[in-house]
Amino acid sequence: MEHAKIILTGDRPSGPLHLGHYVGSLANRVRLQHEFKQFVIIADLQALTDNYDNPQKVHDNVLQVGLDYLAVEINPKKTTIFIQSQIPEIAELAIIFMNLVTLARLARNPTVKTEIAQKDFGESVTVGFTVYPIHQVADILVVKGTIVPVGEDQLPMIEQANEIVRSFNRIYNQPIFGEIQPLISAVSRLTGTDGKAKMSKSLGNAIYLSDSADIVAKKVMTMYTDPDHLRVQDPGKVEGNTVFTYLDVFDPDKAALQGLKEHYMRGGLGDVALKKRLIEVLNAFLDPIRTKREQLAKDPAYVMQVVKEGTLATREVAAKTMQQVRDVMKLNYF
């Protein structure tokens, strides 16, 4: 059985999206929606695994993430946006897949081990957080996803997913699910404003798509440059200089950027002047996104209607998948 090329990707609605999301995934989605059938999941249940005591936050961020999607030109005519908790078939599949994974195998998943260590759960790690890789496989397979954009660090998740695909198809003797191909993005991560490896809400080093021009300016002014570049006339380093990292990504005028780099390296270009250029570049980039987002934010009902339509369309696909699963597992009685 040939499986169609279908993308599943998405986000946890635990906060608005930032430039790191844009560079790492949103830009890809906008491009890929013209090439493939694409589903984007707003994974509210997954957000609840570590926000279970703050459901209002998760609820409110569903709209924020929806606004971000439409603002960056994810096109609902091309991309199906849906909310995880509204698709009961995902929970059903997750429960079924849990029989196909040993607890020992799950505990060996390096992505999960790293996250559990990072979040400093210790003994308090919940069952929900532990099993989320299986839940995530259900997210993908419920829409028959076969392509999943990931960072390098998430490759073990794809391997675990494919073990489930192979086990299911073998045990129930029907190639219902196709193996999942990871799509590794070239620029998978954007450095945070503090120079740390990853822009992230929890590290407080993020520039949001919804930040105003003033806030962007303030955040850029705090950015990490070359700590040895003390006086304007000193030569400065470009490598590892976060401002240049951002300019590399966002400045459309590559010739002018090359000129700036040379000027900085030989001395005479101050950090403030450099940052002003980045503020200009970022705000030029963000202006159309912000304008569209502000317009959309005036009509949240429209945004939720788009998400509702995507969710209803996904439920139809999910119901078909679940019917096939019921058939091969003999869970059809009536």
Added chain:
Amino acid sequence: MEHAKIILTGDRPSGPLHLGHYVGSLANRVRLQHEFKQFVIIADLQALTDNYDNPQKVHDNVLQVGLDYLAVEINPKKTTIFIQSQIPEIAELAIIFMNLVTLARLARNPTVKTEIAQKDFGESVTVGFTVYPIHQVADILVVKGTIVPVGEDQLPMIEQANEIVRSFNRIYNQPIFGEIQPLISAVSRLTGTDGKAKMSKSLGNAIYLSDSADIVAKKVMTMYTDPDHLRVQDPGKVEGNTVFTYLDVFDPDKAALQGLKEHYMRGGLGDVALKKRLIEVLNAFLDPIRTKREQLAKDPAYVMQVVKEGTLATREVAAKTMQQVRDVMKLNYF
């Protein structure tokens, strides 16, 4: 909020039911259905946790268990019989409850520890088997169950369930679920025909409700009596003598039984004569059940219709429960 008294009980459809099920639970259900609202779950997904590679067996035993229920006079007008896999809300609740339990707490559950040891899973214990206590809480709470008939050994399961009830009600700030009361049955277990503590399909020491009179006779003839009772004229022991254990439970003529015991203890009553009495008693007990079961087995569509109606009624209840859960967890968007 006062919670109604609602019973949730049921079986895994991994084989037909036996006398141990009758004594331990079916007889209670027939009695309790006149006193309480009662739901009986045919837990096919739970049966799949250790039969995931044999779905046909689980499928076929749903009908067998349905036949057993109706044959012992579980009355579908009084008791709602439903199939677990047909209620997606159970999977949804299970996924949600997994956030309220730590992995460490789950691993400490003595009932689960014992079962994992008994089944000799070792490293191969699946995630599905590990999390089934949480899945079971979802079975109970999806119908707002507040009374669960259990054996003493299952009390830790009820305690774990009530931890989830309390956590959920506290975190989401609404007393949606009532605490669960265990109902410990007086005769919770019937010894197997081999004299071992528990009658069980896997131990091969069971007399099934569907066994013919001949098979019952053969099984009784192999039963464990008093190993020191070698000749008819020798005095024999009543205590620990499985044949007497069964007569104590099933012989309606308690005076005659007392006579038999005295005769056996003073000597002169042979094991064959004693077993013939038990065969007579068991077949007299099983005859009406078998007759009804044979009649019903001619019309499996009727049995499945009864189960279907129960399942549809349960879905209505489950949908209401899930709506309340969605409301308090802010998982309502449209």
